[in-house]
Amino acid sequence: MLFSRRLVFGLAMASSLAATLAGALAVPAMAEGPTEIDLFFPVPVDGKLARDMGTLIKEFNDGHPDIKATAVYTGSYDDTLIKTRAAIKAGKPPSAVIMSANFLLDMQIENELTNLDALIKADGTTKEQFLGQFFPALQGNAVINRSVYGVPFHNSTPLLYINADKAKEAGLDPAKPPQTWAELTDWAKKLTKREGDKVTQWGIAIPCAYDYCGWMMETLTMSNGGRYYNEEFGGEVYYDTPSMLGALSWWNDLVYKHKVHAPGATPGPAVSTSFISGNAAMMMLSTGSLTYVRDNAKFNYKVAFIPRNVRNAVPIGGASLIVPAGLEADKQKAAWTLIKWMTSPEKSAWWSRATGYFAPNMAAYKTPEMVDFLNKNPDAKTAVEQLDVAKPWFATYKTVPVRKTLEDEVMLVLNGKKQPKEALAAAQKAADETLKPYNAETSLKLP
Amino acid sequence: MSLAEPATLPVATSAAPRLHVPKRLVGRIKASLPAYLLLLPSLVFLVLFTYGAMGRVLIDALYQRATPKAPVRFVGLDNIAAVLADPAFSSAVVNNLVYAVGTAIPSIGLALLFALTLSRTHAVSSALRAALFLPVLIPMVAASALFMFIFLPNVGLLDYYIGRLLPVLPNWLGDPDIALYAIMIITIWKNAGYYMLFFLAGLQAVPEDVMEAAHLDGAGPYQRLRHIILPELKPTFLFVIVIAILNAVTQVDHVFVMTQGGPSNSTNLVLFYIYQQAVEHYDVGKASAATLLTLAALMGLTALSFRTMANREGGP
Numbered sequence: 001m002l003f004s005r006r007l008v009f010g011l012a013m014a015s016s017l018a019a020t021l022a023g024a025l026a027v028p029a030m031a032e033g034p035t036e037i038d039l040f041f042p043v044p045v046d047g048k049l050a051r052d053m054g055t056l057i058k059e060f061n062d063g064h065p066d067i068k069a070t071a072v073y074t075g076s077y078d079d080t081l082i083k084t085r086a087a088i089k090a091g092k093p094p095s096a097v098i099m100s101a102n103f104l105l106d107m108q109i110e111n112e113l114t115n116l117d118a119l120i121k122a123d124g125t126t127k128e129q130f131l132g133q134f135f136p137a138l139q140g141n142a143v144i145n146r147s148v149y150g151v152p153f154h155n156s157t158p159l160l161y162i163n164a165d166k167a168k169e170a171g172l173d174p175a176k177p178p179q180t181w182a183e184l185t186d187w188a189k190k191l192t193k194r195e196g197d198k199v200t201q202w203g204i205a206i207p208c209a210y211d212y213c214g215w216m217m218e219t220l221t222m223s224n225g226g227r228y229y230n231e232e233f234g235g236e237v238y239y240d241t242p243s244m245l246g247a248l249s250w251w252n253d254l255v256y257k258h259k260v261h262a263p264g265a266t267p268g269p270a271v272s273t274s275f276i277s278g279n280a281a282m283m284m285l286s287t288g289s290l291t292y293v294r295d296n297a298k299f300n301y302k303v304a305f306i307p308r309n310v311r312n313a314v315p316i317g318g319a320s321l322i323v324p325a326g327l328e329a330d331k332q333k334a335a336w337t338l339i340k341w342m343t344s345p346e347k348s349a350w351w352s353r354a355t356g357y358f359a360p361n362m363a364a365y366k367t368p369e370m371v372d373f374l375n376k377n378p379d380a381k382t383a384v385e386q387l388d389v390a391k392p393w394f395a396t397y398k399t400v401p402v403r404k405t406l407e408d409e410v411m412l413v414l415n416g417k418k419q420p421k422e423a424l425a426a427a428q429k430a431a432d433e434t435l436k437p438y439n440a441e442t443s444l445k446l447p
Numbered sequence: 448m449s450l451a452e453p454a455t456l457p458v459a460t461s462a463a464p465r466l467h468v469p470k471r472l473v474g475r476i477k478a479s480l481p482a483y484l485l486l487l488p489s490l491v492f493l494v495l496f497t498y499g500a501m502g503r504v505l506i507d508a509l510y511q512r513a514t515p516k517a518p519v520r521f522v523g524l525d526n527i528a529a530v531l532a533d534p535a536f537s538s539a540v541v542n543n544l545v546y547a548v549g550t551a552i553p554s555i556g557l558a559l560l561f562a563l564t565l566s567r568t569h570a571v572s573s574a575l576r577a578a579l580f581l582p583v584l585i586p587m588v589a590a591s592a593l594f595m596f597i598f599l600p601n602v603g604l605l606d607y608y609i610g611r612l613l614p615v616l617p618n619w620l621g622d623p624d625i626a627l628y629a630i631m632i633i634t635i636w637k638n639a640g641y642y643m644l645f646f647l648a649g650l651q652a653v654p655e656d657v658m659e660a661a662h663l664d665g666a667g668p669y670q671r672l673r674h675i676i677l678p679e680l681k682p683t684f685l686f687v688i689v690i691a692i693l694n695a696v697t698q699v700d701h702v703f704v705m706t707q708g709g710p711s712n713s714t715n716l717v718l719f720y721i722y723q724q725a726v727e728h729y730d731v732g733k734a735s736a737a738t739l740l741t742l743a744a745l746m747g748l749t750a751l752s753f754r755t756m757a758n759r760e761g762g763p
Contacts (some may be wrong), residue, residue, distance in 0.1 A: 078726070078727075081726075082726050085729070106729075109515055109516075110515065110729070197614055197615070198614060198615070202601075208621075208710075209707070209709065210707045210708075210709055262600060262601065262618065263618065263622075264600065264618030264621035264622045264710070265618070265621040265622075265709065265710040266600060266618065266621050267620070267621070269595070270599050270600060270602075270621075273596075273599055273602055274599075274600075274601060274602055277602045279601045279602050397515065398727075398728060398729070400727040400728075401723075401727050401728050404727070407709070408709070408710075408711040408712060409711070411621075411623065411709060411710035411711045412623070412710075412711050414621075415621070415622055415623055415624075415710065415711075417623070417711075434728075437513065437514045437515060438514070438515055440513075440514050441514040441515065441516055441517070
């Protein structure tokens with residue numbers, strides 16, 4: 001008797017489990033009513049963004065009764081790529097994703113993106129008209145082989161942040177920030193304070209951690225006249241070149257010759273904390289940190305363009321909206337409606353004010369709220385003005401490992417373990433090795 | 448279930464000894480059928496989420512594509528050979544060995560010390576035990592975020608206190624010579640309290656009468672530790688060592704949060720290498736091959752240590 005009672009109980013447990021499982025699997029059956037779509041979104045800077053995204057999506061759903069969009073938080077930019085790829089592999093891709101702008105090329109090579117040309121054409125607009133809404137600098141990362149694969153959503157550029165109080169103290173005029181590397185070196189020397197051998201205040205801090213380090217190397221290389229990578233073809237990077245050698249040598253000199261930059265690789269949060277606490281008098285950091293600095297700096301600060309050695313040029317950063325491959329037509333259409341709504345001037349401007357990124361849609365800056373905001377926060381204007389000289393973010397086949405080959409070597413240089421020349425030669429060799437399979441089926445596949 | 452069985456079965460067998468073997472077998476199956484049925488739900492989930500995944504890894508490890516657009520094809524052991532030839536993998540293995548030894552020994556030593564000091568229960572020792580156990584309760588990711596600020600160069604808590612003593616402040620996480628040790632400190636801090644629990648439990652098993660006898664015979668504290676307590680703790684030691692090594696391979700949250708394997712791969716551990724292959728390189732074949740190698744090493748290690756343990760326990 002005891003057995004059978006236990007048996008019944010066990011079977012009941014098993015069947016209830018099975019029922020739950022079946023129930024869970026049966027949910028995504030055909031549903032009448034609004035088209036349900038998921039939007040994957042990362043939070044690269046701080047937690048407040050998640051709340052803002054909720055507000056935005058709620059407003060969209062209220063205005064579009066035939067679509068029910070759900071915002072799904074997916075972690076960092078890298079995590080978002082992982083989760084999107086996992087969902088595509090499982091056959092249930094999200095309808096739209098806010099994707100780091102330099103991952104698009106890699107995804108396109110892997111056939112994971114929907115070509116948006118047809119959707120643009122169906123709206124009765126041309127590609128030129130559609131792209132014309134956005135700052136020209138942002139188009140490079142959204143267009144691949146002359147087809148549109150992404151819509152710029154929130155973007156950034158690197159900026160030079162200056163502690164204006166400390167500059168005045170050192171007899172420098174913060175209204176005339178350094179414009180060249182020579183001037184910046186001079187400022188950094190004057191802003192470095194020492195007690196014997198020990199530095200109590202660094203002249204400048206430049207971040208170097210995976211992801212940030214590659215972006216800063218692109219920044220320095222571009223302002224030294226270089227390109228970093230081939231914008232037209234994903235199989236080439238230009239690491240072992242004079243322009244990058246000059247960039248890395250200057251960074252190395254700031255650390256070991258002029259001794260105005262702390263040795264070692266310092267991640268972004270450490271750099272901003274160092275600046276806020278007054279330990280570093282200047283820093284190079286993303287415009288995405290502007291809101292953080294504005295809220296936390298207890299001193300007057302000033303932002304300026306990244307100084308040049310050869311020319312003024314910076315890469316963009318940030319994210320684009322993409323539509324993964326393999327979606328049903330109705331979901332694709334609903335996602336497209338959402339994307340167009342999110343990148344419209346009003347929403348773009350609202351998101352920019354909420355987050356500190358700049359709005360990719362040029363018309364956003366003509367909205368009255370934005371004009372007001374810029375008058376109150378002239379520092380946000382500098383970021384937008386620098387867009388005139390901005391260029392695309394490096395994107396190659398296997399962007400992350402190719403970038404990492406350079407970053408590992410730069411870290412060795414900043415730690416005094418290698419000289420710039422040999423470091424760049426090693427980085428170039430490793431990157432070429434990673435790019436080999438792609439070249440084998442493109443540039444080196446001969447008739 | 449098994450508790451209820453012996454009560455009925457011996458009676459049945461003694462009534463008909465050896466004559467009805469098939470009947471007995473059927474009876475036995477009948478008797479244990481409910482047990483298997485009860486195990487079935489867990490088995491389904493185990494197969495779905497554990498063995499299924501392992502099988503998939505095994506299959507994935509045998510396939511690779513030559514170029515990005517080429518289809519995947521069977522390559523046999525090529526992926527494993529590629530992993531073994533990858534300098535990043537061998538440096539991850541070396542880092543992991545340094546990390547395993549460098550975290551297991553200090554954290555076990557500290558745990559034993561804590562357990563010996565706090566083995567008697569009273570108000571103060573209970574409070575101290577709770578304090579030492581606290582790091583175990585903090586999730587590794589949260590702990591890493593905390594330590595990131597402690598380790599901040601120039602402005603972090605650590606530099607704030609020891610900065611006055613050193614001529615040049617170290618860049619704890621940004622210097623490839625120091626970063627791995629900085630990571631190890633967190634692991635030791637986090638795990639020592641956990642291992643202390645096992646030693647506290649082990650100490651309960653040290654027979655009181657032997658200790659008393661030793662005391663009466665005039666054995667000093669050191670002699671009692673050396674000749675009674677440590678031998679009695681041997682099984683605990685083996686168990687904790689296995690756990691510590693498994694942790695050294697499977698807990699990489701802090702690497703993920705704090706250094707991403709950097710600077711210049713100096714904190715890259717095997718599990719993070721696998722993550723990089725799967726996610727950054729998008730190379731499932733190589734990631735699976737590295738997973739298989741790691742699994743094999745871990746299983747071998749565990750089997751070896753548990754065999755040693757069984758031998759010791761069975762011995763005199």
